[in-house]
Amino acid sequence: MEEILTKTIVFKLNNQEYGANIDQILSIERLEEIVSLPQTSDFIKGIINLRGDVTPIIDLRTRLGMKELEPTEQTRVLIAKVQDVQVGLIVDEATDVIDISPEVVDDAPELVKGVDHRYMKGVAKLEERGMLLLLDLNHVLSLDELDEVQQVAEE
Template identity: 65%
Template sequence: MDTLSKFIVFQLNDQEYGADIQQVLSIEKLQDVVQLPQTPDFIKGVINLRGSITPILDLKQRLHMEEATYTDQTRVLIASMNNVQVGLIVDVATDVIDIDESVVEPAPDIAGGVSSVYLKGVAKLENRLLLLLDLERVLSFEELNEVKQAVEEN
């Protein structure tokens, strides 16, 4: 029997991506972000999410796409990366779907302009391709520590 996994579907520049639901704690509306000095461009700042200071990253900038324009549809995926809670800004979060691992193929070196370093694979669904992002790989260990330090210092 094939294995099904649940994925949250979101968009960046009209391309659909999926993130394993086990890596996503919640989906939030974008709120006012307090900027932090001397941090990489893709770190937009922090928010107070239910009493927890959460760093916010622009996922498009992190994946070397053009800078995002935020709209009412913009969402923040709250994820746990190596026990650090971070928010990832996406254009829109659209769906939660089950994906059978039999339809997932290894990611090509570059897919949708995104390096395969960040991808778990590509899901070939009936009428669309879904790039499956591995949220644990979005930040390197050093970058994650940089994010933690920026939050602790401010």
């Protein structure tokens, strides 16, 4: 029987590699000027106009409880579909797309370097890279936060 590999985008936050299912990623963009919005959650950085679509931008570092960094040349925005809402996720760097076998994925421990386990799908143990924390983008935003993001996009 053929093994089903999961295509995974690899990105960095705080020098740690993370992965997310490529099926949720629409594109990878350079960080553009973000129009900031008043009275939104601190991790919602604002909006960008991406090819005619107003796209809310979320700082994944802030969202996961890490300190914010000034953007660099390597900073990227992962344009993702999160429960039918298009959002941009700011990451330090997008490095790779790899195939991951389910055999190398363990359940996420309760706490991984301060990242809440609810955001985690698991931990992939890869020979060539070490541990890759797999994020579940559907849980990175709660339903209330998604509503907030949706309202931001519609204003």
